[in-house]
Amino acid sequence: MILLTRKADFSSAHFYYNPSLSQAENERIFGKCANRNGHGHNYTLEVTVAGEIDPVSGFVVDLKQLKDILEREVVSVYDHRHLNHEVPEFANTIPTTENIAVAIWKRLDGKVPNAKVLRVRVYEMPDLFADYYGESA
Amino acid sequence: MILLTRKADFSSAHFYYNPSLSQAENERIFGKCANRNGHGHNYTLEVTVAGEIDPVSGFVVDLKQLKDILEREVVSVYDHRHLNHEVPEFANTIPTTENIAVAIWKRLDGKVPNAKVLRVRVYEMPDLFADYYGESA
Amino acid sequence: MILLTRKADFSSAHFYYNPSLSQAENERIFGKCANRNGHGHNYTLEVTVAGEIDPVSGFVVDLKQLKDILEREVVSVYDHRHLNHEVPEFANTIPTTENIAVAIWKRLDGKVPNAKVLRVRVYEMPDLFADYYGESA
Amino acid sequence: MILLTRKADFSSAHFYYNPSLSQAENERIFGKCANRNGHGHNYTLEVTVAGEIDPVSGFVVDLKQLKDILEREVVSVYDHRHLNHEVPEFANTIPTTENIAVAIWKRLDGKVPNAKVLRVRVYEMPDLFADYYGESA
Amino acid sequence: MILLTRKADFSSAHFYYNPSLSQAENERIFGKCANRNGHGHNYTLEVTVAGEIDPVSGFVVDLKQLKDILEREVVSVYDHRHLNHEVPEFANTIPTTENIAVAIWKRLDGKVPNAKVLRVRVYEMPDLFADYYGESA
Amino acid sequence: MILLTRKADFSSAHFYYNPSLSQAENERIFGKCANRNGHGHNYTLEVTVAGEIDPVSGFVVDLKQLKDILEREVVSVYDHRHLNHEVPEFANTIPTTENIAVAIWKRLDGKVPNAKVLRVRVYEMPDLFADYYGESA
Numbered sequence: 028m029i030l031l032t033r034k035a036d037f038s039s040a041h042f043y044y045n046p047s048l049s050q051a052e053n054e055r056i057f058g059k060c061a062n063r064n065g066h067g068h069n070y071t072l073e074v075t076v077a078g079e080i081d082p083v084s085g086f087v088v089d090l091k092q093l094k095d096i097l098e099r100e101v102v103s104v105y106d107h108r109h110l111n112h113e114v115p116e117f118a119n120t121i122p123t124t125e126n127i128a129v130a131i132w133k134r135l136d137g138k139v140p141n142a143k144v145l146r147v148r149v150y151e152m153p154d155l156f157a158d159y160y161g162e163s164a
Numbered sequence: 165m166i167l168l169t170r171k172a173d174f175s176s177a178h179f180y181y182n183p184s185l186s187q188a189e190n191e192r193i194f195g196k197c198a199n200r201n202g203h204g205h206n207y208t209l210e211v212t213v214a215g216e217i218d219p220v221s222g223f224v225v226d227l228k229q230l231k232d233i234l235e236r237e238v239v240s241v242y243d244h245r246h247l248n249h250e251v252p253e254f255a256n257t258i259p260t261t262e263n264i265a266v267a268i269w270k271r272l273d274g275k276v277p278n279a280k281v282l283r284v285r286v287y288e289m290p291d292l293f294a295d296y297y298g299e300s301a
Numbered sequence: 302m303i304l305l306t307r308k309a310d311f312s313s314a315h316f317y318y319n320p321s322l323s324q325a326e327n328e329r330i331f332g333k334c335a336n337r338n339g340h341g342h343n344y345t346l347e348v349t350v351a352g353e354i355d356p357v358s359g360f361v362v363d364l365k366q367l368k369d370i371l372e373r374e375v376v377s378v379y380d381h382r383h384l385n386h387e388v389p390e391f392a393n394t395i396p397t398t399e400n401i402a403v404a405i406w407k408r409l410d411g412k413v414p415n416a417k418v419l420r421v422r423v424y425e426m427p428d429l430f431a432d433y434y435g436e437s438a
Numbered sequence: 439m440i441l442l443t444r445k446a447d448f449s450s451a452h453f454y455y456n457p458s459l460s461q462a463e464n465e466r467i468f469g470k471c472a473n474r475n476g477h478g479h480n481y482t483l484e485v486t487v488a489g490e491i492d493p494v495s496g497f498v499v500d501l502k503q504l505k506d507i508l509e510r511e512v513v514s515v516y517d518h519r520h521l522n523h524e525v526p527e528f529a530n531t532i533p534t535t536e537n538i539a540v541a542i543w544k545r546l547d548g549k550v551p552n553a554k555v556l557r558v559r560v561y562e563m564p565d566l567f568a569d570y571y572g573e574s575a
Numbered sequence: 576m577i578l579l580t581r582k583a584d585f586s587s588a589h590f591y592y593n594p595s596l597s598q599a600e601n602e603r604i605f606g607k608c609a610n611r612n613g614h615g616h617n618y619t620l621e622v623t624v625a626g627e628i629d630p631v632s633g634f635v636v637d638l639k640q641l642k643d644i645l646e647r648e649v650v651s652v653y654d655h656r657h658l659n660h661e662v663p664e665f666a667n668t669i670p671t672t673e674n675i676a677v678a679i680w681k682r683l684d685g686k687v688p689n690a691k692v693l694r695v696r697v698y699e700m701p702d703l704f705a706d707y708y709g710e711s712a
Numbered sequence: 713m714i715l716l717t718r719k720a721d722f723s724s725a726h727f728y729y730n731p732s733l734s735q736a737e738n739e740r741i742f743g744k745c746a747n748r749n750g751h752g753h754n755y756t757l758e759v760t761v762a763g764e765i766d767p768v769s770g771f772v773v774d775l776k777q778l779k780d781i782l783e784r785e786v787v788s789v790y791d792h793r794h795l796n797h798e799v800p801e802f803a804n805t806i807p808t809t810e811n812i813a814v815a816i817w818k819r820l821d822g823k824v825p826n827a828k829v830l831r832v833r834v835y836e837m838p839d840l841f842a843d844y845y846g847e848s849a
Contacts, residue, residue, distance in 0.1 A: 294579050340723050669769070
């Protein structure tokens with residue numbers, strides 16, 4: 028078994044706000060992130076797939092196909108979007124780095140032919156990232 | 165004369181939209197950036213100051229003081245903000261990388277004791293940046 | 302379970318010298334690092350914590366709190382210090398990248414509420430780093 | 439147990455072509471990479487070794503010795519070479535990132551005194567890398 | 576006047592060999608680079624254009640158009656190519672970093688509407704790059 | 713004319729202290745940097761030389777020779793050293809980033825055959841650097 032990791036980027040707006048809490052509680056927990064005009068980030072996504080090397084191609088997974096899957100399932104939905112307002116999974120879920128990693132794992136799980144999506148890593152900033160290995164990990 | 169450059173970061177939302185143009189024209193010129201929900205970036209600011217080395221300190225400019233000026237004049241105003249909605253210079257000016265560089269130069273010009281603000285560089289993404297040297301350059 | 306990783310930086314001096322060995326043996330094993338005036342590095346610390354996502358906040362761990370813990374337990378003790386002379390755990394232990402990773406793991410283990418310190422990674426240079434997963438790993 | 443990772447670089451030419459397939463099939467699978475004049479990359483290799491810290495030196499592995507092993511076993515063979523034409527393991531194996539990671543693992547396995555080669559990571563580009571943990575993983 | 580810089584990448588093979596010199600002289604001057612099987616790099620191109628900000632768009636230059644020009648004039652010609660064998664300007668000119676920067680400047684000069692190509696920077700490796708400002712600089 | 717830039721690294725200890733000032737004044741001006749045990753950094757040096765491309769080699773300057781000059785004149789003197797205690801130009805000059813850039817320019821000026829040392833850039837940290845262009849700039 029070998030692992031292959033490909034990165035992709037998306038630039039999105041978001042904010043952190045839990046409507047079941049008061050404004051003051053939101054500000055205490057989320058600080059500047061509670062500003063509902065939103066702010067934004069250049070997110071970096073790393074998707075790691077695991078599989079066997081195909082002896083004909085030398086690939087675990089067709090790179091062009093993997094890039095197309097990431098584009099179709101994630102980048103086209105998240106990039107240049109306001110996550111809270113335009114991405115359905117964040118209508119009622121706060122788009123923290125952790126929740127974004129879980130959401131992307133759910134979008135990709137089972138979509139890559141001949142390989143397993145082992146890990147989704149999401150960087151919100153170069154100094155902060157979340158890793159999700161799926162529900163069985 | 166020696167140049168000293170210090171970086172700072174801010175994470176902001178923005179969109180590109182010129183209200184004097186039609187929706188179709190905005191989409192043709194600005195593409196995905198015309199989405200008025202906004203998207204966002206981790207911006208990196210590089211400020212270069214020029215001056216003489218103070219023989220007592222060995223500094224062109226006190227680093228703590230320079231950091232405080234960048235924080236007060238730029239980061240506290242732009243970070244975790246929606247540039248179009250919350251930063252006054254972008255009420256009627258599109259917050260492109262070029263216009264952000266000019267706006268930051270105006271915010272900093274003349275504010276650094278004993279040194280000249282020579283250049284403001286703003287990275288919107290690692291592969292795109294603007295440089296502004298002031299009106300006389 | 303999800304993993305969250307946060308980075309922090311510290312700039313420190315150190316040298317490698319084992320007083321139970323001769324000067325020649327120290328120089329043979331440690332090369333230029335045996336110079337007891339010390340040299341230094343910009344260290345980068347990556348701390349990975351594992352836990353469950355709190356449904357109220359969307360966080361595994363409060364980011365501000367995690368940053369404060371790293372600052373209090375590690376950065377305030379190591380940054381702008383000479384590790385051999387000023388940090389107690391290196392009074393009789395050589396501050397190699399490996400030993401620094403173990404020492405930071407011991408400083409952080411059990412200190413992060415609602416999450417486990419899974420891994421401590423320390424970069425001495427961009428091309429050299431050590432990972433420690435604790436005694437049970 | 440602690441892990442130590444060291445990076446090394448090599449710049450090589452390669453192409454992807456399976457002689458048992460037609461030219462058209464090669465171009466469909468490999469796209470621009472099928473050009474048999476070759477193209478090239480700055481590869482980055484990360485080798486992770488696992489072991490115990492030697493209480494005399496504070497090292498898992500002598501860094502100078504590890505660097506020499508990487509130079510002798512990998513860099514001197516791959517760097518400034520055309521992988522398809524000059525490196526024996528790619529005479530009949532397509533030098534994909536996955537196959538390069540496996541080949542380097544085989545070159546290094548058992549060569550590092552007092553430590554196990556746990557993982558070989560090869561970056562072909564900053565946004566694409568393969569990890570191999572050996573046959574037992 | 577403001578400067579805008581956009582990066583692009585290409586992965587190419589090349590070698591250094593002057594046919595008017597002996598094999599021994601080529602090896603003395605070019606070392607490992609004289610290997611005529613070729614080796615390769617991930618090149619990074621930075622193109623800096625200078626102009627005035629268009630008050631309608633806020634752009635010095637239309638970013639999509641600039642990207643298309645770089646793709647058409649440079650990336651489609653150099654990427655996944657062997658520079659010595661497939662790119663006409665290197666048929667009789669050694670593709671050093673310096674000569675690549677000059678060749679790209681000639682390819683781009685006068686092609687960007689409403690802006691001047693001020694500087695072409697080419698990185699062969701992260702630690703080596705050439706800058707060319709055109710013949711008048 | 714074309715510019716070629718090469719990077720080199722050195723890891724050194726230093727502190728900031730002016731003996732003509734009181735301890736309190738040193739601490740006020742230099743903060744944590746005034747700790748006379750010293751701390752340290754991974755410095756990155758970028759040296760830019762300007763010249764004409766030699767039509768025989770395609771080089772402005774022989775890269776191996778340039779690397780050897782940087783090693784002999786700078787890296788062998790600064791790397792794994794305590795700048796205040798072991799490098800003569802800092803016996804009575806505070807080793808700030810600015811003063812290091814000037815000192816390296818003086819060490820290199822006139823030493824590179826057929827090219828002019830145009831600029832010396834020194835990074836103390838990724839977010840702080842000084843540029844020196846020589847006395848005539």
